[in-house]
Amino acid sequence: xxxxxxxxxxxxxxxxxxxxxxxxxxxxxxxxxxxxxxxxxxxxxxxxxxxxxxxxxxxxxxxxxxxxxxxxxxxxxxxxxxxxxxxxxxxxxxxxxxxxxxxxxxxxxxxxxxxxxxxxxxxxxxxxxxxxxxxxxxxxxxxxxxxxxxxxxxxxxxxxxxxxxxxxxxxxxxxxxxxxxxxxxxxx
Amino acid sequence: xxxxxxxxxxxxxxxxxxxxxxxxxxxxxxxxxxxxxxxxxxxxxxxxxxxxxxxxxxxxxxxxxxxxxxxxxxxxxxxxxxxxxxxxxxxxxxxxxxxxxxxxxxxxxxxxxxxxxxxxxxxxxxxxxxxxxxxxxxxxxxxxxxxxxxxxxxxxxxxxxxxxxxxxxxxxxxxxxxxxxxxxxxxxxxxxxxxxxxxxxxxxxxxxxxxxxxxxxxxxxxxxxxxxxxxxxxxxxxxxxxxxxxxxxxxxxxxxxxxxxxxxxxxxxxxxxxxxxxxxxxxxxxxxxxxxxxxxxxxxxxxxxxxxxxxxxxxxxxxxxxxxxxxxxxxxxxxxxxxxxxxxxxxxxxxxxxxxxxxxxxxxxxxxxx
Numbered sequence: 001x002x003x004x005x006x007x008x009x010x011x012x013x014x015x016x017x018x019x020x021x022x023x024x025x026x027x028x029x030x031x032x033x034x035x036x037x038x039x040x041x042x043x044x045x046x047x048x049x050x051x052x053x054x055x056x057x058x059x060x061x062x063x064x065x066x067x068x069x070x071x072x073x074x075x076x077x078x079x080x081x082x083x084x085x086x087x088x089x090x091x092x093x094x095x096x097x098x099x100x101x102x103x104x105x106x107x108x109x110x111x112x113x114x115x116x117x118x119x120x121x122x123x124x125x126x127x128x129x130x131x132x133x134x135x136x137x138x139x140x141x142x143x144x145x146x147x148x149x150x151x152x153x154x155x156x157x158x159x160x161x162x163x164x165x166x167x168x169x170x171x172x173x174x175x176x177x178x179x180x181x182x183x184x185x186x187x188x
Numbered sequence: 189x190x191x192x193x194x195x196x197x198x199x200x201x202x203x204x205x206x207x208x209x210x211x212x213x214x215x216x217x218x219x220x221x222x223x224x225x226x227x228x229x230x231x232x233x234x235x236x237x238x239x240x241x242x243x244x245x246x247x248x249x250x251x252x253x254x255x256x257x258x259x260x261x262x263x264x265x266x267x268x269x270x271x272x273x274x275x276x277x278x279x280x281x282x283x284x285x286x287x288x289x290x291x292x293x294x295x296x297x298x299x300x301x302x303x304x305x306x307x308x309x310x311x312x313x314x315x316x317x318x319x320x321x322x323x324x325x326x327x328x329x330x331x332x333x334x335x336x337x338x339x340x341x342x343x344x345x346x347x348x349x350x351x352x353x354x355x356x357x358x359x360x361x362x363x364x365x366x367x368x369x370x371x372x373x374x375x376x377x378x379x380x381x382x383x384x385x386x387x388x389x390x391x392x393x394x395x396x397x398x399x400x401x402x403x404x405x406x407x408x409x410x411x412x413x414x415x416x417x418x419x420x421x422x423x424x425x426x427x428x429x430x431x432x433x434x435x436x437x438x439x440x441x442x443x444x445x446x447x448x449x450x451x452x453x454x455x456x457x458x459x460x461x462x463x464x465x466x467x468x469x470x471x472x473x474x475x476x477x478x479x480x481x482x483x484x485x486x487x488x489x490x491x492x493x494x495x496x497x498x499x500x501x502x503x504x505x506x507x508x509x510x511x512x513x514x515x516x517x518x519x520x521x522x523x524x525x526x527x528x529x530x531x532x533x534x535x536x537x538x539x540x541x542x543x544x545x546x547x548x549x550x551x552x553x554x555x556x557x558x
Binding site for chain 1: 231234235236237238239410518519521522523
């Protein structure tokens with residue numbers, strides 16, 4: 001059901017239909033802004049972006065460049081389940097899974113690329129991740145680049161801790177479960 | 189050889205002087221137009237609390253965007269010069285010239301100053317002293333329609349053709365109003381030569397008010413400005429181009445051909461500004477400044493050198509042109525665009541009768557025994 005909003009446009013009165021007074025009022029507004037900004041350019045809210053930056057709000061809703069979280073032992077939390085790749089509307093995530101040689105039940109990403117030139121910064125990969133392995137909390141804005149390869153984030157650039165956030169990079173749930181499973185199998 | 193110079197002294201002097209005047213005046217106008225392309229972006233930016241282009245730099249010196257016109261020009265030259273396969277090659281090439289040349293030719297009749305004495309020789313500060321300059325202006329600005337029509341038709345594109353039809357209809361209907369608003373001025377000044385019209389604006393009304401055209405014909409000034417902006421295809425009447433939604437006649441143009449159309453538009457801004465200053469705001473006249481110096485209404489005098497007076501008059505004309513150019517930019521970035529039928533309604537149903545009424549009232553007042 002499409003909701004239709006009815007707008008009651010008041011008919012213009014004679015003074016408005018002559019336009020001149022309204023035009024003069026409009027020009028007064030724009031000329032006012034023009035001269036105010038001409039005399040005091042510092043007062044403008046515009047910022048010379050790459051050189052001059054506004055501090056980011058840093059709240060929970062902020063989505064910045066991705067990172068892959070790591071465990072205490074330095075291995076990626078990611079288990080290469082492909083859920084983020086499936087959820088991604090821009091198809092910008094490329095994963096190649098591999099297995100640990102000593103641990104046959106758990107996968108890890110041998111390759112994890114995010115093409116920032118395609119990423120729409122929607123945050124769906126973060127929502128989709130069952131391991132809480134991918135996050136968008138680096139507070140770095142994905143900037144422009146002169147070549148496409150420069151926009152490619154590889155696993156090496158993604159894997160990093162942010163100590164300041166106090167995020168507990170503990171052993172992930174699947175790691176614990178896998179270890180328990182291996183332990184029980186070893187007992188058999 | 190000396191005999192040749194002696195025999196043709198008059199014509200040689202005239203040719204040389206005219207060439208110098210053309211070089212100086214047209215050079216100034218072209219430079220100002222180039223700066224106007226930057227001014228358009230800067231003015232609109234400042235109006236909207238933005239900064240505007242300030243990155244184009246030479247050896248690291250940007251001067252707040254002063255090199256932007258040069259950067260734009262270089263970019264335009266380097267773009268691909270595209271021509272549709274089925275386009276009429278000759279007319280497609282010719283159209284930008286038809287847009288640009290009449291606009292530039294009109295500067296020939298603009299009086300940018302009174303006269304200046306150079307080595308005892310009286311030099312009129314006007315390239316061509318046509319006795320019917322105003323008709324020359326109207327005739328040549330009518331010629332600019334050919335640029336629109338040829339550009340749209342020769343590119344063999346339906347969108348461009350529709351844009352050209354729209355543009356031509358708009359320009360023709362505004363041409364009529366433009367001509368009629370100026371009739372009142374011709375009646376008052378009793379002349380159609382632009383220099384004469386400026387000279388007759390030199391007096392005083394009631395002993396203190398400069399007898400500028402806008403004092404006699406304030407109503408005609410508003411009509412003229414509206415019609416001139418519409419004729420100029422500038423916003424709020426810029427539906428001829430309407431890049432984002434209705435696409436204009438130069439849709440198939442790229443590179444310097446497109447730049448010629450754009451440049452013609454900016455030249456026409458300068459032209460409209462100069463015409464408004466010349467016809468309604470006293471051209472090069474400075475209030476209370478006469479050939480020998482200032483003569484204020486209270487009786488105070490300030491005698492001035494001839495060259496100082498001339499420089500002040502040319503400066504006044506330049507200042508008025510700059511002001512009206514700024515005003516046209518401001519209007520363009522303030523008002524929303526008219527729809528095509530609204531524009532036609534405005535031109536034919538509002539401006540045209542009002543212009544005729546203006547002529548009637550002017551004539552009646554002039555016949556009154558005052």
